[in-house]
Amino acid sequence: MDEIERGAYRAQLRSRREEILQRIDEAARASGRQGSEVGLLAVSKTVGPLELRLAWEAGFRAFAENRPQELSRKLEAARDLAGVRFDMIGNLQTNKVNQVIGKVELVHSVSSERLADAIARRSLARQITTRVLLEVNVSGEASKSGFAPEELEGGIEGMLDLEGIEICGLMTMAPKGMPDEARRCFFGLRELRDGLRARTGLGLDVLSCGMSDDFQIAVEEGSNLVRLGRTIFDPNYVPKQG
Numbered sequence: 001m002d003e004i005e006r007g008a009y010r011a012q013l014r015s016r017r018e019e020i021l022q023r024i025d026e027a028a029r030a031s032g033r034q035g036s037e038v039g040l041l042a043v044s045k046t047v048g049p050l051e052l053r054l055a056w057e058a059g060f061r062a063f064a065e066n067r068p069q070e071l072s073r074k075l076e077a078a079r080d081l082a083g084v085r086f087d088m089i090g091n092l093q094t095n096k097v098n099q100v101i102g103k104v105e106l107v108h109s110v111s112s113e114r115l116a117d118a119i120a121r122r123s124l125a126r127q128i129t130t131r132v133l134l135e136v137n138v139s140g141e142a143s144k145s146g147f148a149p150e151e152l153e154g155g156i157e158g159m160l161d162l163e164g165i166e167i168c169g170l171m172t173m174a175p176k177g178m179p180d181e182a183r184r185c186f187f188g189l190r191e192l193r194d195g196l197r198a199r200t201g202l203g204l205d206v207l208s209c210g211m212s213d214d215f216q217i218a219v220e221e222g223s224n225l226v227r228l229g230r231t232i233f234d235p236n237y238v239p240k241q242g
């Protein structure tokens with residue numbers, strides 16, 4: 001990108017950010033909340049360090065990556081950017097845990113007890129506590145990873161005692177291209193959370209759901225952390241909602 005292209009992309013990122021914040025605010029109000037109660041993560045997995053830097057210049061501060069190696073690369077490139085934070089949102093293999101813990105604010109994708117255990121043990125060994133979300137396959141699609149809701153209803157207790165992790169909430173991904181299904185899925189995540197909260201006494205305050213095509217629905221149904229990629233970074237993306 002030359003100087004002019006960088007300026008144009010930065011300006012576009014800035015206006016997309018304004019639009020997104022506006023749409024989050026509308027959706028939050030529809031559910032009796034303020035837009036400021038909903039966190040916005042810019043999913044930078046498809047762009048390079050330059051685009052990430054331009055996004056920071058356009059006002060984005062919280063980023064998310066789905067691969068440990070790419071996370072390391074982006075962290076390195078973003079070292080001088082004030083206030084920047086990263087989350088891990090992708091499938092994590094137990095042998096890659098050490099590449100992620102201590103570097104991210106939140107791991108969204110804890111999809112099995114085995115992974116929870118691995119993160120806990122390695123965090124404990126480094127004397128840190130890793131904040132995590134449990135990924136739930138609310139929609140039940142075979143292609144999706146995560147705990148089945150019944151699995152958590154029956155067995156979250158075993159993970160509550162793990163030292164080295166703090167379970168902060170739940171994360172899910174909705175079926176694509178089906179707004180009604182997506183709404184049911186987000187609603188289901190919140191119901192599940194409310195049930196687990198009542199039973200365990202844990203706050204489970206974070207509900208991470210909503211992507212480019214469905215984030216307004218997610219916020220209407222209670223999401224307080226949306227993960228947006230294309231609608232921020234892809235110049236050709238056409239919004240699917242509202």
Ligand SMILES: *Cc1c(COP(=O)(O)O)cnc(C)c1O
Pocket residue numbers: 043045066089090173211212213227228229230231
């Ligand atoms: C890529 C990704 C996103 C962002 O998806 P978009 O549709 O581009 O907004 C959100 N969450 C996860 C887990 C992802 O892998």
